[in-house]
Amino acid sequence: MTDGVCTARIVGEPLGGGDALGQGDAEEPASDLVGHLDRVFAARTIEEVWQLHCARMAAYGFDRLLYACTRFPGSRGFGDPEDALVIANMPAAYMKYYIDDGGFRHCPVVDWLSRNEGLLNWGDVYEWYLRGELRPAHRHAVERQAEFGMLHGFSIGFPARAPRTMAAIAICARDGLDQDDADAIWQAHERELMVINAAAHMCMSSLPQIGCGRQLTARQREVLQWVGEGKTVQDTATILGVTSATVEKHLRLAREALDVQTTPQAVLKAAFRNQLYVLAPAEPVQRRRARRWQHVRPG
Numbered sequence: 001m002t003d004g005v006c007t008a009r010i011v012g013e014p015l016g017g018g019d020a021l022g023q024g025d026a027e028e029p030a031s032d033l034v035g036h037l038d039r040v041f042a043a044r045t046i047e048e049v050w051q052l053h054c055a056r057m058a059a060y061g062f063d064r065l066l067y068a069c070t071r072f073p074g075s076r077g078f079g080d081p082e083d084a085l086v087i088a089n090m091p092a093a094y095m096k097y098y099i100d101d102g103g104f105r106h107c108p109v110v111d112w113l114s115r116n117e118g119l120l121n122w123g124d125v126y127e128w129y130l131r132g133e134l135r136p137a138h139r140h141a142v143e144r145q146a147e148f149g150m151l152h153g154f155s156i157g158f159p160a161r162a163p164r165t166m167a168a169i170a171i172c173a174r175d176g177l178d179q180d181d182a183d184a185i186w187q188a189h190e191r192e193l194m195v196i197n198a199a200a201h202m203c204m205s206s207l208p209q210i211g212c213g214r215q216l217t218a219r220q221r222e223v224l225q226w227v228g229e230g231k232t233v234q235d236t237a238t239i240l241g242v243t244s245a246t247v248e249k250h251l252r253l254a255r256e257a258l259d260v261q262t263t264p265q266a267v268l269k270a271a272f273r274n275q276l277y278v279l280a281p282a283e284p285v286q287r288r289r290a291r292r293w294q295h296v297r298p299g
Contacts, residue, residue, distance in 0.1 A: 033192055033195070033196070036052065036056055036196065037195075037196070037199055039052055040052050040053070040196075040199050040200060040203055041199070041203065043203060043207075044207075045207060045208075046085070046087065046203075046204050046207045046208075046209065049200055049203045049204050049207065050067075050087050050089075050200075050204065052200075053065070053196070053197075053200040054089050056196055057171065057193075057196075057197075058174070060185055060189060060193065061173055061174055061177055061181070061182070061185050062153065062171045062172065062173055062174065062182075062185075063089075063172075063174040064088075064089060064090050064150070064153075064171075064172035064174070065088065065089055065090070065169060065170065065171055065172070066086070066087070066088040066090055066098075066169065066170040067085075067086070067087045067088070067167075067168075067169045067170075067200070067201070067204065068084055068085065068086045068087075068166075068167065068168060068169075069084065069085045069165070069166070069167040069201075069204070069205050070084035070085075070165070070166050070167075085204070085205070085209055086099055087204070090150075090172070091148070093148070094148045094150065097144065097148070103141060103144060106137040106138060106140065106141045107138070107141045107145075108125055108128065108129075108134055108138040108141060108142065109122070109125060109155050109170070110168075111138065112125075112155075112157075113155060113157040113166070113168045114166065116157055117157045117158065117159050117160075118156070118157060119154055119155075119156055119194070120154060120155045120156075120157070121154055121179075121183070122151060122152060122153050122154060122155070122179065123152075123179040123183065125142065126142065126151060126179070129142045149175065150170075150172050151179070152172065152173040152177060152178055152179045152181075152182050153170065153171045153172040153173050153179075153182055154170075154171045154182070154186065155168055155169065155170050155171065156168060156169050156171070156194070156197055158198065158201045161205075167201055167205055169197055169200075169201065171197070173185075215257065216254055216257055216258070216270060217250075217253075219250050220250050220251075220253055220254040220257065221254075221270070222240065222250075223236055223240070223247050223250045223251055223254065224251070224254055224263075224266060224267050224270055226239060226240075227251070227263055227267060228267040228271070233247050233248060233251075251263050251266070254266050254270070258270060
């Protein structure tokens with residue numbers, strides 16, 4: 001469903017088929033809400049969380065999603081998209097316009113999300129457009145959204161958990177549903193929809209961004225971790241049993257991989273990307289849980 005591409009971005013095609021909840025005989029998604037959340041919180045990768053989330057939202061009738069999390073927004077902008085985690089199952093042509101060509105910088109929804117948290121109904125944005133309340137760049141952005149069929153849905157701005165962070169998700173209704181249909185679905189299932197989107201955000205923003213862009217090697221992560229703990233180059237060399245020159249080499253390669261100028265910047269950026277203290281691949285969580293429970297179950 002999703003394909004990894006260069007930079008911190010995962011792009012796929014919209015999920016197809018099936019009726020929206022309340023539009024036919026679709027199974028009630030909320031009937032197994034706890035089971036869904038259990039699978040999401042047990043996921044070990046961003047891709048796994050994203051696949052679960054896309055399938056869940058499609059069952060409600062929202063089959064085109066775009067999640068973005070940036071930890072380096074400036075006071076006058078949103079930072080470099082290359083430093084952001086952007087995940088979408090929207091058409092490639094739309095992603096090229098919206099992300100690669102910088103269309104998001106003129107989007108009235110993004111402008112609203114930069115100053116607010118919570119739910120934004122896209123119907124309200126279109127009302128602003130019809131009443132002439134948007135500036136020219138924002139009006140043009142709404143018109144481009146219409147060209148791509150991205151008019152009916154919602155956006156959620158998530159609460160910032162740290163300074164200089166932003167995270168939001170765009171939720172577009174599938175073809176054939178208008179804003180009234182989307183509103184009816186949301187009103188009927190608002191609590192579940194807010195919870196599952198918050199859970200997906202919590203997990204994706206905390207998991208390592210592995211497989212996107214240039215990756216740190218295990219040794220590069222190791223030297224950054226020791227430096228981040230206050231060790232000098234010589235201290236790190238002694239701990240690892242290598243020369244200072246070898247430590248310097250790995251620090252230089254880490255700075256290049258992260259596209260920064262200084263080692264403190266590298267430590268900060270790697271930490272923001274959750275690429276430090278990454279656990280080695282382990283046996284599946286469910287197997288480890290089962291083995292632990294075997295010791296406490298009554299005979």
